[in-house]
Amino acid sequence: MEITTKKSIESIARTIRGLSIDGVQAANSGHPGLPLGCADLGALLYSSILKHDPADSGWADRDRFVLSAGHGSMLLYSLLHLFGYGLPIEDLKRFRQLGSLCPGHPEFGLTNGVEMTTGPLGAGFATAVGIALAETVNASRFNTSAHKVVDHFTYVLAGDGCLMEGVSSEAASLAGHLGLGKLIVFYDSNHITIEGGTDLAFSESVAKRFEAYNWQVQLSDGYDLETIEAAVLRAQSETGKPSLIILNTTIGKGSPNRAGTHEIHGTPLGPDEVKATKLAIGLDPEKFFQVSDADYAFTANVAKAGAKAHEAWDSVFASWAKANPEKKKEWDISYGTRHADIAWPKFEVGSKLATRAASGQCLQAIAAAMPWVIGGSADLAPSNNTNLKGLGDYQKENRAGRNLHFGVREHAMGSAINGITLHGGLTAYGATFMVFADYMRPTIRLAAIMRIPSIFVFTHDSFQVGEDGPTHQPVEQLASLRIIPGLEVLRPADSEETALAWELALKKRSGHHTRANVGDRVATGIEFDPENGPSVLALTRQNLSVFAKPEGWKADVAHFGAYVVRAQKNPDVILLATGSEVGILLNAAELLTNKGKRVQVLSVPSLERFRKARKDGTLPSSFLPAKAVLYVVEAGHYLSWAGFVDEEHFIGLSRFGESGKAEELAVYFGITPDAVVELVEKN
Ligand SMILES: Cc1ncc(C[n+]2csc(CCOP(=O)(O)OP(=O)(O)O)c2C)c(N)n1
């Protein structure tokens, strides 16, 4: 490393330390320990390791950097400010304040240059596995022997907490198996977490653990720039294995009285220690948020070099595009609209099919029309019906395979789906039994916070699972998924609705918070937006009959989340259901009609759209005429429908299930046409 470059990077590291402790002090809240401890690594990464063009943070072939230890956000904000990502210093001064572009933890879509929302420890690590996986998929789709248009690394900074979390073990095991050679993780091994030293709770050999996962493992000093750089070079040249670089670091480095203690993890230094730290590291103790002209000049040069690298890539891309017009076409759609017309399978009215099986048929059509769609299951593909026939298994030896095998690792699967989605150029789905959605809930929540269009396929969506019993019968899952803001839970009632559910999920894009609307967001909260964010498909194990639909039903579902399956003028009873219970209502409606009742039936595949339409006042008055009595039937917890009907007008399951034959359970739990008739007659 040239001596002038080294001096400049050291100066950047000093400046990061100053900015970070000033930001935390101004907020009187936040985490100074990590930014102080990893300032040198951060400075080195952004100065001379990352392939990035700060003027275009969306450059498809940029290296990705994920701050898995999201509490160290001031490190990232300092870097993004210094290297020209358009993050004003005023926002650093307003760290953690309402409406600032520097929120407590990094938020994707809010702050330019933030690759993902982090904060829940381990999430960044696991999601980065998906990002690195996506890189290999797109490299195999687009690169040719003459041109490489997809060729980037994915870097992660993870702490002790990230590596303690179970999800990093799942994800590391998967990454090692898959040989994701361009994934490089820095481990901030400072032996400190909140409660004290890691010897309180974490004494394994992380190095041995990762070696066993089939990772390349290196130990490095955390502050010698040349040593770190050499380790990175070795990690880059190991193309068959992911790499872990264990950095021997000191939390709070530079703080004379707090470095190496657990107090500095998440407590502002206080004015005196801020001064003492600045003095100790060679900054002016009387100045705040100081950046020297030399720092800005240096980072401007780095940015210029980045822009040049980007230009060089542009010209490779242009000749690749010329030589491969078909691939270029696919690239544009993959990284653009991701739209294609799908030849949906035809389903005969009256035929019987589980919605999971209908979904399986839909997926074949989707995969044929959309080469950017990949996905898989956590070892349940035969049950989830997610296998893409004849399209190969994604493995170390076959990056072109479109079936992902996550193994029995739901949490890592959810993370990987988010990572693939974040990478760009791909649409990804992950599947398991609905009851195990709980094993991946943190990742669904993060997808919703990020407003990214990850797709989660959950089959076996009610007690109708039958013999497997209460551990396998979802009860509270529908309600608990629906309360995740921004997530759409699509629960189709037959095969045709299943195709529509897929169509709605595939149409979604990433939503972005911008400077312009961050105020709005703060004012209104994140509302459900049918155009963006993640989707859940809730699908049945059991067969359902395909029923006749009225004209315009698809548009009604898109606009209102519901449609009138069985219309009735001046009804005195309205029956409303989702998924498998719509068929029950259609039968109940016939029985009630024979008894002289005037019955209307609605199917509600998307309660989120339905709620929104009702709230916005756009729901057609013919859907829920005022005088009729409303009943809801859904094989799940009542909570979903609070606000629509009281519990006396609800048939569902708010207790755990039982092991038994599905048909017997339906009678036992009273989720049958007869039970509906009885309830309506009683009231
Ligand atoms: C899933 C999760 N659990 C708990 C926390 C709260 N938390 C934030 S930082 C932290 C300790 C992290 O220790 P380490 O990763 O070693 O960071 P360092 O103290 O070295 O900066 C904890 C428990 C969290 N953010 N995410």
Ligand SMILES: [Mg+2]
């Ligand atoms: Mg630590």
